[in-house]
Amino acid sequence: DAGVTQSPTHLIKTRGQHVTLRCSPISGHKSVSWYQQVLGQGPQFIFQYYEKEERGRGNFPDRFSARQFPNYSSELNVNALLLGDSALYLCASSLDYYNEQFFGPGTRLTVL
Amino acid sequence: KNEVEQSPQNLTAQEGEFITINCSYSVGISALHWLQQHPGGGIVSLFMLSSGKKKHGRLIATINIQEKHSSLHITASHPRDSAVYICAAVNTGNQFYFGTGTSLTVIP
Numbered sequence: 001d002a003g004v005t006q007s008p009t010h011l012i013k014t015r016g017q018h019v020t021l022r023c024s025p026i027s028g029h030k031s032v033s034w035y036q037q038v039l040g041q042g043p044q045f046i047f048q049y050y051e052k053e054e055r056g057r058g059n060f061p062d063r064f065s066a067r068q069f070p071n072y073s074s075e076l077n078v079n080a081l082l083l084g085d086s087a088l089y090l091c092a093s094s095l096d097y098y099n100e101q102f103f104g105p106g107t108r109l110t111v112l
Numbered sequence: 113k114n115e116v117e118q119s120p121q122n123l124t125a126q127e128g129e130f131i132t133i134n135c136s137y138s139v140g141i142s143a144l145h146w147l148q149q150h151p152g153g154g155i156v157s158l159f160m161l162s163s164g165k166k167k168h169g170r171l172i173a174t175i176n177i178q179e180k181h182s183s184l185h186i187t188a189s190h191p192r193d194s195a196v197y198i199c200a201a202v203n204t205g206n207q208f209y210f211g212t213g214t215s216l217t218v219i220p
Contacts (some may be wrong), residue, residue, distance in 0.1 A: 033208070037153070042159055044197055045208035056206040088153050098142065103155035 003024070004093050006050030012043035012110045013081050021076040021107045031055070032074040033101060034066055035090040043090060049074055050097040078109075086111045115139050116201050118211035125218050131186040133214045135199030138180065145200040146173050146184050155198075158184070160170070189218045 005024045013019050025032050028109055031050040035043040048056035049068035063079045072093075088108050092101035115162075116137045125131050126217050137144070146158040159173040161182070166173050176180040186193055199211040 035208075035210075042209065042210040042212040043200075045157075048206060048208075056208070058207065090153075090155060092155075100157050100160040101145065102157060103147075106153045106155075108153070 003099070004052045004091055004102055006089075006091050006104040006107050008107060009105070010108045010110075012112060014112050015081055015083060017081050017111075019078050019081060019109060021078075021089050021109070022073045023091030023093075023104060024090075024095075025072050025074070026102055029093035029095055029102070030072055031099070032068055032072065033092045033094075034074070034076045035092070036060075036085075037088040037090060037106075038084075039087070042089045046076065048097055054075045056096050083111050085109065114151050114154060114211070115172040116199055116211040118197075118214050120214060121212070122206060122215045123217070125216070127187050127218055129189050129218075131140050131189050131193075131216065131218075133184045133199075135182045135184070135201075135211055136180060137182075137199075137201040139201055139203045139209060141177075141180075141201045142204050143202045144175055144182050145202070146182070147198040149196040149198060151195075158197075186216075188190070189216075191218045191220050194218050197220070204205065207218050 032049040033045040037043040045058035047066045052068045068074045091104045091105045094101045101107045172185040198213045198215040
């Protein structure tokens with residue numbers, strides 16, 4: 001079975017632009033979580049979705065939004081990009097929101 | 113103050129040594145995760161536990177709910193264990209709090 005997949009792998013944007021990151025969970029997993037990891041730091045929790053509903057939200061500004069589709073894939077959107085948004089964005093899926101999480105390879109976003 | 117504190121930040125060990133990484137948290141939790149991150153970013157979930165002890169191969173994770181403390185032990189360490197180990201606490205509101213990680217280097 002395929003693991004969690006994320007696209008794109010790498011992305012370069014400029015300040016003020018908008019970005020959409022995508023995540024496909026492991027087949028059968030209904031929960032997707034998003035994390036931001038700035039270089040040299042631990043991950044920070046952004047969102048968790050389960051059955052297309054938001055179940056958890058970290059301390060991120062409203063520029064960050066996400067959604068989960070009927071096939072359980074998910075998108076993370078970031079508006080009005082700032083230099084500080086440069087990070088590795090990780091997606092993880094789990095059977096439901098109380099189960100072990102399986103991480104994707106991440107999308108490395110660079111904001112210039 | 114971070115909700116999750118890990119120690120040590122950096123650890124160098126000789127191959128074969130017994131290793132302990134500690135994690136203390138200040139939030140009420142529903143679960144605690146131990147994760148392994150290799151250079152390049154890939155993260156692997158090692159354990160998810162809410163009580164007691166779990167063992168997988170040479171890895172052992174324990175948690176003491178009353179003391180709000182968890183430990184990850186590696187027996188007979190090997191150079192391939194070199195990675196960053198991250199503790200993550202999940203509170204009862206389903207919010208995740210991550211430690212900053214312990215960078216482990218095992219020297220042959």
